[in-house]
Amino acid sequence: MNIIYTDVLVVGGGLAGLRVATGVQERGHHTIVLTLVPPKRSHSAAAQGGMQASLGNCAMGWGDNEDIHFEDTVKGSDWGADQQVVRMFVNTAPKAIRQLTHYGVPWNRVRKGKHESIINAEKVVIEEKEEAHGLITARDFGGTKKWRTCYTSDGTGHSMLYAMDNKAHEDRVEIHERMEALSLIHHHGRCYGVVARNLMSGEIVAYIAKATTIATGGYGRIYEVSTNAIICQGTGQAIALESGIATLGNMEAVQFHPTAIVPVGILTTEGCRGDGGLLRDVDGYRFMPDYEPEKKELASRDVVSRRMIEHIRKGKGVPSRYGDHLWLDITILGRKHIEKNLREVKDICENFLGIDPAVDWIPVRPTQHYSMGGIRTKHTGESQTLKGLYACGEAACWDMHGFNRLGGNSVSETVVSGMLVAEYISDFCDSPQSHIGISTGAIEVFVEAEKEKIHRLLNNEGGEDAYVLRRAMEKIMMEKVGIFRNGKDLQDAVEQLEQLHIRSKNIGVFRSKSYAANPALVVAYRTQKMIKVALTVAYGALLRTESRGAHAREDYPMRDDINWLKRTITSWPDPEQTLPTVTYEPIDIMDMELPPGWRGYGKKNIIENPDSAIQQAKIDAIRNELLKKGADRFAIQKALMPYEHLLPERYRGRNERLYERFDEQKDDQ
Amino acid sequence: MSDTKPRKLKINILRYDPHIKGDEPHIDTFEIEEAPGMTLFIVLNDIREHHDASLKFDFVCRAGICGSCGMLINGKPGLACSTLTSRLPDEINLAPLPFFELIGDLSIYNGKWMRGMNERLETWIHHKEKELRDIDRIEEPMDPDLAEEIYELDRCIECGCCIAGCGTIQMNENFVGAVGLNKIARYRLDPRDERTDADYYELIGDENGVFGCMTLLGCEDVCPKKLPLQSKIAYMRRQMVKTGLNNNIRKCNCLQHEEKMPEH
Ligand SMILES: Cc1cc2nc3c(=O)[nH]c(=O)nc-3n(C[C@H](O)[C@H](O)[C@H](O)COP(=O)(O)OP(=O)(O)OC[C@H]3O[C@@H](n4cnc5c(N)ncnc54)[C@H](O)[C@@H]3O)c2cc1C
Ligand code: SF4
Ligand code: SF4
Ligand code: FES
Numbered sequence: 001m002n003i004i005y006t007d008v009l010v011v012g013g014g015l016a017g018l019r020v021a022t023g024v025q026e027r028g029h030h031t032i033v034l035t036l037v038p039p040k041r042s043h044s045a046a047a048q049g050g051m052q053a054s055l056g057n058c059a060m061g062w063g064d065n066e067d068i069h070f071e072d073t074v075k076g077s078d079w080g081a082d083q084q085v086v087r088m089f090v091n092t093a094p095k096a097i098r099q100l101t102h103y104g105v106p107w108n109r110v111r112k113g114k115h116e117s118i119i120n121a122e123k124v125v126i127e128e129k130e131e132a133h134g135l136i137t138a139r140d141f142g143g144t145k146k147w148r149t150c151y152t153s154d155g156t157g158h159s160m161l162y163a164m165d166n167k168a169h170e171d172r173v174e175i176h177e178r179m180e181a182l183s184l185i186h187h188h189g190r191c192y193g194v195v196a197r198n199l200m201s202g203e204i205v206a207y208i209a210k211a212t213t214i215a216t217g218g219y220g221r222i223y224e225v226s227t228n229a230i231i232c233q234g235t236g237q238a239i240a241l242e243s244g245i246a247t248l249g250n251m252e253a254v255q256f257h258p259t260a261i262v263p264v265g266i267l268t269t270e271g272c273r274g275d276g277g278l279l280r281d282v283d284g285y286r287f288m289p290d291y292e293p294e295k296k297e298l299a300s301r302d303v304v305s306r307r308m309i310e311h312i313r314k315g316k317g318v319p320s321r322y323g324d325h326l327w328l329d330i331t332i333l334g335r336k337h338i339e340k341n342l343r344e345v346k347d348i349c350e351n352f353l354g355i356d357p358a359v360d361w362i363p364v365r366p367t368q369h370y371s372m373g374g375i376r377t378k379h380t381g382e383s384q385t386l387k388g389l390y391a392c393g394e395a396a397c398w399d400m401h402g403f404n405r406l407g408g409n410s411v412s413e414t415v416v417s418g419m420l421v422a423e424y425i426s427d428f429c430d431s432p433q434s435h436i437g438i439s440t441g442a443i444e445v446f447v448e449a450e451k452e453k454i455h456r457l458l459n460n461e462g463g464e465d466a467y468v469l470r471r472a473m474e475k476i477m478m479e480k481v482g483i484f485r486n487g488k489d490l491q492d493a494v495e496q497l498e499q500l501h502i503r504s505k506n507i508g509v510f511r512s513k514s515y516a517a518n519p520a521l522v523v524a525y526r527t528q529k530m531i532k533v534a535l536t537v538a539y540g541a542l543l544r545t546e547s548r549g550a551h552a553r554e555d556y557p558m559r560d561d562i563n564w565l566k567r568t569i570t571s572w573p574d575p576e577q578t579l580p581t582v583t584y585e586p587i588d589i590m591d592m593e594l595p596p597g598w599r600g601y602g603k604k605n606i607i608e609n610p611d612s613a614i615q616q617a618k619i620d621a622i623r624n625e626l627l628k629k630g631a632d633r634f635a636i637q638k639a640l641m642p643y644e645h646l647l648p649e650r651y652r653g654r655n656e657r658l659y660e661r662f663d664e665q666k667d668d669q
Numbered sequence: 670m671s672d673t674k675p676r677k678l679k680i681n682i683l684r685y686d687p688h689i690k691g692d693e694p695h696i697d698t699f700e701i702e703e704a705p706g707m708t709l710f711i712v713l714n715d716i717r718e719h720h721d722a723s724l725k726f727d728f729v730c731r732a733g734i735c736g737s738c739g740m741l742i743n744g745k746p747g748l749a750c751s752t753l754t755s756r757l758p759d760e761i762n763l764a765p766l767p768f769f770e771l772i773g774d775l776s777i778y779n780g781k782w783m784r785g786m787n788e789r790l791e792t793w794i795h796h797k798e799k800e801l802r803d804i805d806r807i808e809e810p811m812d813p814d815l816a817e818e819i820y821e822l823d824r825c826i827e828c829g830c831c832i833a834g835c836g837t838i839q840m841n842e843n844f845v846g847a848v849g850l851n852k853i854a855r856y857r858l859d860p861r862d863e864r865t866d867a868d869y870y871e872l873i874g875d876e877n878g879v880f881g882c883m884t885l886l887g888c889e890d891v892c893p894k895k896l897p898l899q900s901k902i903a904y905m906r907r908q909m910v911k912t913g914l915n916n917n918i919r920k921c922n923c924l925q926h927e928e929k930m931p932e933h
Contacts, residue, residue: 038780134810512723
């Protein structure tokens with residue numbers, strides 16, 4: 001039996017995983033990263049649009065700060081987010097981006113003087129300040145009050161990921177490529193690592209660590225069409241679920257991006273609309289202002305996606321052999337802008353559609369895009385129920401996105417959560433509690449179980465065809481657990497997925513019997529896991545009889561703050577059960593800095609909780625009193641909802657901005 | 670388009686599984702009916718799902734940005750995911766990128782090679798201070814044009830097509846390739862990296878580096894990101910020649926490379 005020991009095991013080599021790895025390695029803990037693919041090929045590389053951080057350097061971002069970023073994020077989440085976690089996030093994001101600059105990301109910079117831009121289909125002139133020249137600039141993204149999304153042309157994720165991977169090289173982080181985690185090793189409620197399979201040789205290896213982090217990204221590929229990379233299959237969530245102890249949060253919260261190309265589902269970035277692109281219907285008519293007079297194309301993603309489907313349902317879609325779609329028009333931005341700032345979009349249009357977006361409109365449709373749900377953790381990234389197991393990035397639900405994530409907040413989350421979680425893990429590793437207390441015999445039980453599963457799959461003659469089950473699952477998710485949901489379809493979906501789950505226990509691999517590199521075997525065991533993940537999504541969606549953020553029930557169109565201000569918690573304690581166990585974790589309005597209200601876009605369709613008004617009145621009173629005393633925004637925030645004590649000490653500082661200079665502030669005091 | 674009959678594509682794939690004892694490299698042929706908007710990503714997945722589940726290949730992003738799916742497409746290195754079949758003839762020959770370690774069929778272990786190259790060339794920003802001293806302060810300004818220029822060279826996706834298209838590397842396996850030389854050009858441009866030309870000379874001032882290249886541009890033709898490899902390599906060579914002369918290091922054949930060399 002091959003057992004590899006390390007201090008910290010990180011499963012996932014995307015932005016989140018690498019940031020955790022370099023963080024703990026710098027604190028002196030040996031780290032190994034497992035990844036399906038070379039880290040630089042992780043899905044993070046696909047993020048085109050940008051990273052949110054409230055630097056406030058560019059003219060349209062002027063005046064931005066943590067408070068505004070906080071408010072945008074909480075509203076975006078439709079009040080599902082943990083507000084303390086959001087506070088931790090918004091305070092750390094500027095630090096994270098400045099650190100990434102140090103690591104080499106060539107962020108686009110502010111250029112002083114006047115330049116033309118397109119806002120709301122009109123040419124406007126923006127004047128950038130002299131003193132901001134050369135600082136990191138930002139673009140407009142949906143659901144934000146200020147231009148806050150920092151970028152490198154349209155290769156933001158690529159540049160960030162390359163910088164992080166290079167940093168990992170510099171720090172000599174050990175990376176084990178094409179090594180897939182199959183299950184968690186745990187003992188007496190404590191996680192000690194994973195059983196992994198080498199995808200080239202087929203070798204089964206046990207990795208044993210003081211702390212294990214899952215940073216495996218999202219589960220978009222349970223849907224038939226998704227903007228996600230094909231390896232975003234939710235196996236990280238699945239192995240947590242299969243431990244029977246760790247729990248998942250808000251799995252039904254799945255985001256659909258408004259503008260993926262038809263039919264293949266490759267994303268065109270939100271930057272297209274942020275930079276001034278428009279949505280048009282079959283008549284060439286710009287319809288979004290009719291639905292969202294204020295934010296128009298730039299309302300939050302869940303809202304724009306639903307408005308698009310509503311409009312298609314009114315018969316205004318453009319018919320095609322792949323179903324109806326709408327148009328994204330970026331021709332008005334001009335060839336120069338497109339070729340410089342939206343080049344990936346241009347490449348995608350040329351390579352996959354054979355069109356020129358400087359001349360032609362792009363056929364688009366809302367498509368599965370992001371997984372708000374994930375492994376439920378505390379603010380430290382540690383599982384609430386399985387000690388020594390951590391999660392961060394898209395794989396986790398710590399929970400800063402609630403029921404809808406804002407564009408640009410995700411890559412930002414990966415590095416921020418990576419920074420923070422690395423500190424908490426390091427603290428844990430420094431403590432005596434981190435002692436590894438599992439015997440070789442106990443490890444062997446987990447290893448043998450995985451070997452046995454693979455043996456069965458390869459030798460089950462006449463079993464089920466994994467591809468058939470996978471395709472059935474994808475279709476069910478697509479048709480019945482999509483943008484608009486209803487009780488009847490969801491009930492069908494759960495029943496059908498449950499049957500698929502039962503059948504999946506009898507999958508057999510035929511045609512391809514190798515124990516080494518064997519794509520058929522991989523499809524087989526991943527399909528078993530994916531169906532379970534799909535069940536958590538569908539079942540959570542069925543039980544949640546309200547509409548919140550990306551979860552839109554046609555039969556329950558109201559957001560219900562009386563009954564549903566709570567997180568869905570899913571687990572799978574008994575391997576024999578055929579449906580996940582669902583419980584709920586309340587979210588208390590009386591703890592909130594920003595009590596529930598209207599988001600400012602989307603339908604005003606809320607069952608209000610009386611506590612909201614009470615808490616709001618309380619907040620207003622505190623704020624007014626402090627304002628009278630001349631308190632600054634930091635003091636007011638602290639009085640409303642203290643959170644700083646939750647942050648690692650090194651990340652508690654305030655962030656300097658052009659209009660909040662450190663020296664000036666000191667002078668004032 | 671809809672009333673013409675779809676083409677029948679003949680896909681010839683070079684196959685070999687080093688893990689199967691006795692397996693020999695051989696060609697398998699599959700027939701596929703072409704569909705509109707079909708890419709080689711769709712073709713290969715279709716073959717795996719319906720014809721041969723053991724067929725090995727690598728895709729991750731399927732959108733031309735992750736660099737996983739480089740292969741020889743009718744003899745020319747390219748990204749399979751962003752190759753439309755409509756741009757290819759009826760018969761399509763697929764083979765793994767040469768030079769890299771083979772995992773099986775079209776799947777190669779180029780991640781390992783890239784890692785080695787990155788470690789050797791130390792492709793990270795070299796600061797005097799490894800970590801940012803004050804993470805709360807406003808960042809250092811950078812010229813907006815320079816930032817964009819750096820990004821231009823940062824766009825390499827480590828797909829390995831330039832390596833597969835390079836004659837030098839077939840003769841000298843220690844050659845860092847266009848991908849490596851481009852990386853050095855990228856860091857050299859970046860004011861945050863404090864390395865000097867003498868430092869870079871140490872890394873690429875020999876026949877495994879910039880003096881090994883014969884500037885015949887197999888690389889630039891096949892680079893899916895259309896990086897300006899030709900001009901960057903030529904520029905780096907001029908800089909390294911200068912550095913070499915300044916350092917009084919003799920490179921007998923380096924200046925020849927400025928002249929035209931026979932095709933490789
Ligand atoms: C097309 C697209 C564009 C986007 N654009 C933006 C944007 O502009 N701004 C923004 O903020 N967000 C954007 N996002 C979202 C954002 O890119 C992702 O949420 C984020 O990059 C996820 O990073 P991660 O590190 O959590 O996971 P990933 O980058 O997905 O990394 C997961 C890692 O886990 C590994 N892994 C998975 N399973 C296993 C296993 N079982 N064993 C071992 N290893 C495993 C993989 O190999 C990979 O290395 C975009 C997403 C898409 C789909
Ligand atoms: S110019 Fe020719 S020799 Fe030089 S790196 Fe490119 S392909 Fe190789
Ligand atoms: S330089 Fe071009 S061809 Fe070479 S690895 Fe980079 S992207 Fe690929
Ligand atoms: S699969 Fe990513 S480039 Fe082809």
